[in-house]
Amino acid sequence: MNHHPMEDDRPWYRQFWPWFIISIPATAVVASMFLIKTAVQTADGLVSDDYYKEGLAINQDLSKARFAQAMQLKAQLFLDQDTRELRAKLSGKLKDLPNQLRLQLIHPTIKGRDQDMNLLGIGDGTYTGRLPELDLASWRLSLAPENAEWKLSGRTRFPQSSRATLEP
Incomplete structure (x- = not known):
């Protein structure tokens, strides 16, 4: 063999x-x-249920931004990392400053993590509020008065960054 x-x-x-x-x-x-x-059990939250209505609302948002631009509005946000106090300094040609501003913190991918907070006026165009716990992300910010007459927007990486500028 x-x-x-x-x-x-x-x-x-x-x-x-x-x-x-x-x-x-x-x-x-x-x-x-x-x-x-994983895909079946996890909701993505990226797609709006009422996308047509939101598409029509874009025109209203543009008019708010145009008004803010005409009034030369701008806001500087400052975050105290230790106390989580958020200060907003509003500048521009507004005749009457609002008593309170609404700040929306919009998460880039997960709608369920969006945050709304009120900033209370303390005089001289300065507003203050306490920032909630946030994930590290590139947050989209939207600032508007109670009557939503105008709107400022911007981006920041809260809580890593301690400053942001919001413009029309």
């Missing part, structure tokens, strides 16, 4: 390489099942 020293007499299912090759697509199947389960 002629027996080569490199030949292996074991059946295929007892060898390493067939199982290694089979494991590659098997791993892909298991990973895709996990991703499908």
